Amino acid sequence: MERSAGKALHQFVPMLMPRDAVGGHTLAIQEMAVAAGYDSRIFVDTTSGAEPAEVCHFTSYPEIAASDDILIYQLAVASPMVEMLLRREEPLVVNYHNITPAAAFSNWDYVSVLDQTRARDELIQLAKRASGGLAVSRFNESELVGAGYQRTAVLPVLSIESASETPVDSRTASRLSSLKASGGSDWLFVGRLAPNKRQDLLLQALFAYQKLYDPLARLHLVGRGASPAYASAIGVYADRLGIGDSTDLPGEVSDAELSAYYQNADVFVCLSEHEGFGAPLLEALEAELPVIAYAAGAIPEMLAGSGILLRSQAPVEVASAVSRVLSDGALRDELANRGRSRLRELNLVHARESTLSTLLELAGRK
Amino acid sequence: MALMPEPPGDPGAARTEDVLEVAVAHIREEACQRRASGEFTEEFEQELSAAFERLAPVGTNRWFFDAARVHLDSAARGYRGIQAALEEFASTVGEPPEPGSGRSMTRLRDRVADRLRALTRASLIESVVEGRVAHLGAQVSSFATGTARALQVMDQRLALVDDALRLLGERFEDSSLPERSRDSLVRELRTALEPEDVSSCAAVVIERFAELRGSVLHAECGDGSLASLLIASGHDVVGAEPRVEAAYTAMRRGVKVAIREASEHLASLDEASLAAVVLSGSIDRTGTTGQLHLLELALRVLDRGGLASIVVTEPALFGSSHLEPVLRELLEWNPKSASTWTAMMRHVGFVDIEVIELCNQPEGSSPDATRVHPSHLLVGRRPVAR
Known part of the structure; x- marks a missing residue:
């Protein structure tokens, strides 16, 4: 591997997944760094063959390393590259996307329990090594401070899809439209099928909603299966509840297909028990969907009054919330106005422009 | 340092939050009424959750996971032991530089150490040890999932229906059988x-x-x-x-x-x-x-x-x-x-x-x-x- 002349800002991320918030964020930073004249490469520990950009294995970094390099580690899961980063001496900034608590997986996936526990250990180990930590929410920042990071900053994830700017997949739109024509409302949740995302509670809520309000309602759960046992149980559970035909599990979809889902939905419902940022909620606001969410993790911070926040995940309460939102036009208008305001406040464009300078400042290079 | 904007403090915000808080209060009240009337009791809500929890693999096999964790920890220690041995070896490698050659012992040793580290990272040792650790973890999860599902009698009954429907489909391809509507047989089955x-x-x-x-x-x-x-x-x-x-x-x-x-x-x-x-x-x-x-x-x-x-x-x-x-x-x-x-x-x-x-x-x-x-x-x- 050849080293380019001049300054360098390299990123380390365990895997670079397409259509993944961390992946999109990493690519956005690379784009900004290159535009600012930096040599900027992405190093991974695992390749899938489906990377959306060129990547290198992290073990090759020492071949091109220079003492004035700036290193950014995108931390969301455990990785063997941490051991190498701990031994290096270049300025390091940890960009923290949150680690799901291991307990969320304890009944479903023991490998994930070990991984998440290791990831949290690595977060703490890196605190002594890193010049600073960049969090994507104040909720995450509090975890960085708790782990011992002396210098921290908060900037949102840079990979929020704008529904209005992304073309819509016509085939998906047509299929969803046909379903809608047969009656019933469309609920949407976007997120990996994982125990902390609590798609099981969404199924219970749909069951209750069909019994109490609208037997034709549908639930679209868009996202890849991150925990095989949990994902399998979700399919079985939907059948057990008798709502298998009303539940759409398309798995991972393209940006255009996702755009069709946002466009078709009547409400976005999130009952996650743990979110470090909640990019899909902001995407829902962009799509002017009313958002109903359980108040956990960074969600109250992200919505900041622009959605219906519930203190309970109980199916009857969630069903009642959806019914209220869908039957009250004035409430929906108010939510849409608040959603637009919130997006203006977040000023994602400004955040994007500030990211590079913030990273350099945390690295002690500004 | 925080660059994420705080929620607004403008006068309109208070009224807006009141509207949403009122809505949430009505939502909670309606939920309570639905439960109290027997339309959807709290006990039934809890039963729905319990029914899902029983689909989880781990609850029935906690002991197996604890045993697996011991093996995984042991494998990880073994891997770290190999790493430590290689580091120690690397620290002793290197020929004394010839006088005036400009090469330092430190640089030579570092290069050898880096090479050995690179070798171990990509090597059979790492892939065998870490691969076995990951494989063991996956096997444990799969085993537990399989065992838990075997205990679900209702799943077995439903699986029989699926098998019967598949066989039904196959039989309809056999033209020697009396004609029956597939749909009516499926309805009978259900x-x-x-x-x-x-x-x-x-x-x-x-x-x-x-x-x-x-x-x-x-x-x-x-x-x-x-x-x-x-x-x-x-x-x-x-x-x-x-x-x-x-x-x-x-x-x-x-x-x-x-x-x-x-x-x-x-x-x-x-x-x-x-x-x-x-x-x-x-x-x-x-x-x-x-x-x-x-x-x-x-x-x-x-x-x-x-x-x-x-x-x-x-x-x-x-x-x-x-x-x-x-x-x-x-x-x-x-x-x-x-x-x-x-x-x-x-x-x-x-x-x-x-x-x-x-x-x-x-x-x-x-x-x-x-x-x-x-x-x-x-x-x-x-x-x-x-």
């Missing part, structure tokens, strides 16, 4: 799996249970038609029903219902905790071993002198159904005669066994070739004396 109506037994059961004091369990209670009649006659009744739709209907009838299979629910109860048990639904539709197991479980949970009522259908009446014989066989229905049931109950330990013949067609209904109605009620008592 109908056959619906909870049977056992309310015709109500009068007899109520009469037999009249002197009993204590709780009554109906497993599997179906839509709660019999259980609700028992409640109306003054009994404290709980139902167990694995089909969620039927359990919901039972809940709406005022029956406190656990979303569970009969055997699973009976096994969770304390010994001698019930005055009476009614078994129906699954009792005809499981293997003989399963049937004996249900009877044993029922005997265990009954108070001394408590009564078990078994609602069954004579094999001859299964045969009169218009369902294809192959479907009956595929669904593993296992009806037995009243005399065989009597023998089985006696074998398990019940005494004073009584056989009551039922009118196996509900009053007012016309013969329905797709439904199988119960033909007999057997009542047995747990002995009073040890």
